[in-house]
Amino acid sequence: GARGLMQVMPAVWNQYAGSDSLKGLASKHSPALNVRIGIRYLGDLMKQYGDWGRVLRVYGGFVKKSPEVYVSAVMARAKEYRSQLGDGNGK
Numbered sequence: 001g002a003r004g005l006m007q008v009m010p011a012v013w014n015q016y017a018g019s020d021s022l023k024g025l026a027s028k029h030s031p032a033l034n035v036r037i038g039i040r041y042l043g044d045l046m047k048q049y050g051d052w053g054r055v056l057r058v059y060g061g062f063v064k065k066s067p068e069v070y071v072s073a074v075m076a077r078a079k080e081y082r083s084q085l086g087d088g089n090g091k
Contacts, residue, residue, distance in 0.1 A: 005031055006038025016040055052078075 002009050016037040045055040053071055060070045
């Protein structure tokens with residue numbers, strides 16, 4: 001049931017799409033709106049949990065088979081991107 005590029009679940013979509021700052025931006029098929037909602041949700045989860053590993057477990061909760069594999073893959077990719085961008089600490 002997840003939608004779009006950010007794989008936003010319908011309940012999360014409904015929660016954020018109606019917010020004042022996102023009202024009237026575009027339809028549910030808009031990639032830009034999908035990314036904005038996904039990023040806002042990730043930001044709220046980070047405020048709540050304070051740790052990317054925990055945030056990804058919640059965000060990726062739809063991954064039924066192996067959420068730990070999902071979290072590990074995302075964290076490894078983030079480390080790779082940071083390295084490519086010149087962030088030497090790799091955290």
